[in-house]
Each structure stands twice: as C-alpha cells, then as structure tokens.
Amino acid sequence: MFTKLKAYLDSIKARDPAPRSRWEVLLYPGVLALGLHRVAHWLFNAKLFFLARFVNHFSRLLTAIDIHPGAKIGKNFFIDHGFTVIGETAEIGDNVTIYQCVTLGGTNPTNGLGGKRHPTLCDNVIVGSGAQVIGPITVGDRARIGANAIVLDDVPEGATMVGLKARSTLLPAEEWIKEFIPYGTPLSMQCEDEEGNAVDCVEKLESELIAMKAEIAALKAATAPPQGNAQDNARDPVADPVQGALDLGKKSGTSD
Structure with missing residues (x-):
C-alpha cells in the first residue's frame, strides 16, 4: 500500500515542479479529492448510494472538486489546483492530468434513459485549464486538450485540440512530446493553408x-x-x- 502511495506521489512530483517533498503533495486538493473518491466509489459499487454521496459532498466542500461516486478512475490521476467537475459515467485511464476549472460533462438523452453520458479519457491524456469535454466521447491515448477548448467529438490518439469548438492542431505527438506538456498546450502549433496543407502558424x-x-x-x-x-x-x-x-x-x- 505504501509503495503504491509513494509511486503515486512521485508521479505527481514528476508533473509538478512546485512541491518540495511528498508530504507537501499529500496536502494537494486533487490528491485529497482522489482519495475520498476511492472511498465514495467503493460505497457506490456496494449500492450504498447515500453514503457515497455524503463522502462526495464532504470532498467537494473540502477541496472544491466534484467527482461523482460512479466515475471510474485509473492510477496516477492528478488534478492540479481544483474546481473541476467529473460526471457519473466518466472513465479516466492511467496517468491522466487535469488542470483547474475543467468539466467532464454529460449530455441529457432525449429518451430520458441513463447510460453513457460522459467522456472517456484514455491513458496519458492532459486536459488544460478551463477545458470543457462534453458527452460520451473518447479522448485517445496521449491526446492533449488545450486551455479553454470545448471538445464535443472524439479525439484521435496523440492529437492536440484547441479552440471553440476544438480542432486539431495537426501536431504529431511522437515528434514533440518527450515526457509531459504542462497545460496540454504546445508552444508552437501548426494550422492549415487554403489547400489544406499543414503549415507553421507563426511562419504563416x-x-x-x-x-x-x-x-x-x-x-x-x-x-x-x-x-x-x-x-x-x-x-x-x-x-x-x-x-x-x-x-x-x-x-x-x-x-x-
């Protein structure tokens, strides 16, 4: 147990240069929210819905992060700062990073039935500040969602999405992603010319x-x-x- 906790705290230190020790990381609101969510999710699966909701509300009061007890979250998940909302049917893979003021929101089916309403984030995804990822879409492995982007469609593996409504910058992840890109937004981007060819935005x-x-x-x-x-x-x-x-x-x- 302590070995897994140590590995988790080290994974956060690798993505955030601010903390000086693991003890400091333990006080991060995202770490506290994830720990309480593990408890709430266990209660939710045991069909103790009221207790699960109670833990969820206590966590939101303490951290300003609202994670529905039904959300499925993998290992090494990191919410930097807070003010994030994650819906009931959201699924999050391993080594995912989310910055402040992000919503993994759902749609309201016209037939009134439940089901999959929230996004699925695959492994190693980064979601920048203020981004809104809405609906039962899939964000592929190593994809990046830029700050304030609104994503309503599936995101291919390794793509970087920016804008309202979000579009791909056509940056191949394997060429410029070394280990981690803070806020999911690269310093240089590409766009398309009139013929649809990829060109450097600054050069254009x-x-x-x-x-x-x-x-x-x-x-x-x-x-x-x-x-x-x-x-x-x-x-x-x-x-x-x-x-x-x-x-x-x-x-x-x-x-x-």
Missing part, C-alpha cells in the same frame, strides 16, 4: 505581414505627390489644392 502570420507591408508601400507610392521643386509643387492643384485655387484665381483676375 509572418509571411502575411510581409505581404501586407508590401501592399501598403505600393499604395503609398501610387498616391504620393510627384517629385519636383517646391515652387512647382506649390502651384500644382493636386499637390497643394489651396495654393492651386489661389493661382487659378489670380489667372482669372488677370484675364479679366
């Missing part, structure tokens, strides 16, 4: 900026006044409309 923005600067320079050159001496420009009604009007007035007075 830089090329568009260069093209815009060139267009602005061309427009300035097209609208610039003609080069000449100051006297000619002063008499040019296009270059100087006021002086041009005065000159035309003088000519009209002379001709009269």
